[in-house]
Amino acid sequence: MKKTDNQMLIIFGASGDLTARKLIPALFALFQDKDLPENYVILGTSRSDLSDDDFRNRVALESAYMENEDQEKLRTFSEKIFYQSIDGYDSNYNDLKERINKLNTSFATDGNYIFYLSTPPSVYKTISQRLSEADLSNQSEGWRRLIVEKPFGYDLKTAQTLNKDLLEFFEEDQIYRIDHYLGKETVQNLLVTRFSNSVFEPLWNRNYIQHIEVTNAESLGVEKRGGYYDKSGALRDMFQNHLLQVVSLVAMEPPVKATSVEIRNEKVKVLKAMRIMNDEKTLFENTMRGQYRPSEIEGQKVKGYREEDGVDPESLTETFAAIKFYIDNWRWKGVPFYVRTAKRMPTKVTEVVIHFKSTPHSLFVGADKDNKLIIRIHPDEGIMMKFGVKVPGQGFIVEEANMDFYYSDIAINGVMNAYERLLLDAMQGDATLYARGDEVEAAWRFVDPILNYWQGTKAPMYGYAAGVWGPEHSDDLIEGNYFWRNPGPNLADDPGYCVLC
Ligand code: BG6
Numbered sequence: 001m002k003k004t005d006n007q008m009l010i011i012f013g014a015s016g017d018l019t020a021r022k023l024i025p026a027l028f029a030l031f032q033d034k035d036l037p038e039n040y041v042i043l044g045t046s047r048s049d050l051s052d053d054d055f056r057n058r059v060a061l062e063s064a065y066m067e068n069e070d071q072e073k074l075r076t077f078s079e080k081i082f083y084q085s086i087d088g089y090d091s092n093y094n095d096l097k098e099r100i101n102k103l104n105t106s107f108a109t110d111g112n113y114i115f116y117l118s119t120p121p122s123v124y125k126t127i128s129q130r131l132s133e134a135d136l137s138n139q140s141e142g143w144r145r146l147i148v149e150k151p152f153g154y155d156l157k158t159a160q161t162l163n164k165d166l167l168e169f170f171e172e173d174q175i176y177r178i179d180h181y182l183g184k185e186t187v188q189n190l191l192v193t194r195f196s197n198s199v200f201e202p203l204w205n206r207n208y209i210q211h212i213e214v215t216n217a218e219s220l221g222v223e224k225r226g227g228y229y230d231k232s233g234a235l236r237d238m239f240q241n242h243l244l245q246v247v248s249l250v251a252m253e254p255p256v257k258a259t260s261v262e263i264r265n266e267k268v269k270v271l272k273a274m275r276i277m278n279d280e281k282t283l284f285e286n287t288m289r290g291q292y293r294p295s296e297i298e299g300q301k302v303k304g305y306r307e308e309d310g311v312d313p314e315s316l317t318e319t320f321a322a323i324k325f326y327i328d329n330w331r332w333k334g335v336p337f338y339v340r341t342a343k344r345m346p347t348k349v350t351e352v353v354i355h356f357k358s359t360p361h362s363l364f365v366g367a368d369k370d371n372k373l374i375i376r377i378h379p380d381e382g383i384m385m386k387f388g389v390k391v392p393g394q395g396f397i398v399e400e401a402n403m404d405f406y407y408s409d410i411a412i413n414g415v416m417n418a419y420e421r422l423l424l425d426a427m428q429g430d431a432t433l434y435a436r437g438d439e440v441e442a443a444w445r446f447v448d449p450i451l452n453y454w455q456g457t458k459a460p461m462y463g464y465a466a467g468v469w470g471p472e473h474s475d476d477l478i479e480g481n482y483f484w485r486n487p488g489p490n491l492a493d494d495p496g497y498c499v500l501c
Pocket residue numbers: 218237238350
């Protein structure tokens with residue numbers, strides 16, 4: 001097991017929801033698993049005027065997210081939690097620095113600090129600058145790291161500016177851009193499935209693969225995040241970051257070593273090789289957007305997107321995005337990739353489907369089906385191969401059979417959730433599962449023309465009733481005699497299965 005240095009985590013924007021909902025529960029889980037170092041301190045900071053006890057109660061002892069935890073252990077853990085208010089993110093950080101120094105001396109955290117920015121991105125630059133002015137980014141007396149939450153930029157230009165701004169005050173290897181999909185075990189398993197088995201890799205290319213499909217569906221709508229979502233949309237919220245990260249893992253070349261530099265070098269090459277769509281005809285033919293409309297699901301009325309709180313009643317923000325694209329490199333030349341993401345679909349599911357080419361010459365009735373490898377990221381995590389078998393009896397009639405593996409069969413001690421895994425990696429200085437600046441920019445470079453096209457008036461916006469698999473014509477995006485696989489919550493469910501809840 002890797003060693004974790006003594007250290008302090010300083011959370012900016014600590015009075016916000018993320019700290020109580022994700023960060024503290026993840027840190028408590030690490031504490032219970034004895035993954036925190038011997039000397040460890042959590043210091044929350046924000047503009048709210050709170051005492052240490054107020055903050056402990058809010059995020060741990062009286063937090064609704066911690067109700068079911070062992071209260072005795074939670075009290076012991078809470079002794080490591082402190083709070084220091086600041087006048088504003090753009091103030092001087094003298095008091096904060098003094099508090100950090102004192103805690104560092106009292107708890108022997110060896111001058112190692114992680115600054116976690118859980119604030120609006122508009123203040124990322126200011127905070128980094130103020131930290132640097134307070135000499136808190138300087139690594140002469142302990143290491144210093146900066147974790148930044150998504151969204152990382154609003155488009156290519158803002159992402160480039162943000163990268164440049166952060167790099168003025170921190171080095172690239174100090175910056176950890178979080179993408180919680182990379183913290184998911186099943187996403188990491190994409191690498192292991194591909195590169196620890198000799199059976200898949202020889203087939204993993206344009207010679208044997210017909211097309212690749214990635215679906216990310218959510219059954220919920222925008223809930224209480226209408227204000228944020230209306231300025232973002234499905235393409236920015238899910239596709240540019242989480243789904244392109246998944247694509248890069250599916251499509252990358254084998255790295256020379258399993259290190260953060262080598263793995264991220266290969267991922268960025270994939271993102272850079274994605275064919276950018278610039279003309280309107282190509283954008284029209286290869287992209288599709290939609291928005292959910294009011295509907296009734298299991299007898300319950302469900303609001304349409306435009307009726308959600310915080311959403312403009314005339315909004316043209318997409319809640320469904322489907323993109324067909326190509327990766328122009330030796331391995332993938334000519335293989336279409338189809339990626340879709342949407343809110344208010346029949347079920348919550350994320351999966352990758354590798355469609356292999358059909359046999360070159362069909363001998364048997366029903367043997368024209370393609371072999372499929374389905375990699376389930378969530379839920380019912382696992383992998384399933386669909387292949388043809390003979391129907392017992394006279395003649396040679398072929399039917400599809402399943403060969404499957406379920407992740408739950410091997411995860412004996414429980415799987416770390418994404419935030420636990422990512423926080424522990426940052427504590428240990430491993431940035432493999434964080435996005436690098438050039439990856440983020442390459443992803444935006446591909447997404448920007450689509451955003452621009454969608455902002456214009458020419459791109460159609462299709463409506464779909466909340467609770468169905470997107471716009472009626474979404475299968476038209478797929479070439480040839482193929483359709484989206486519309487899966488159910490269980491890996492083995494076949495398309496057509498529909499859960500309206
Ligand atoms: C977030 C998006 O990054 O990911 C949300 O902002 C989305 O809109 C969420 O619901 C999905 O994450 P998961 O892990 O539930 O698939």
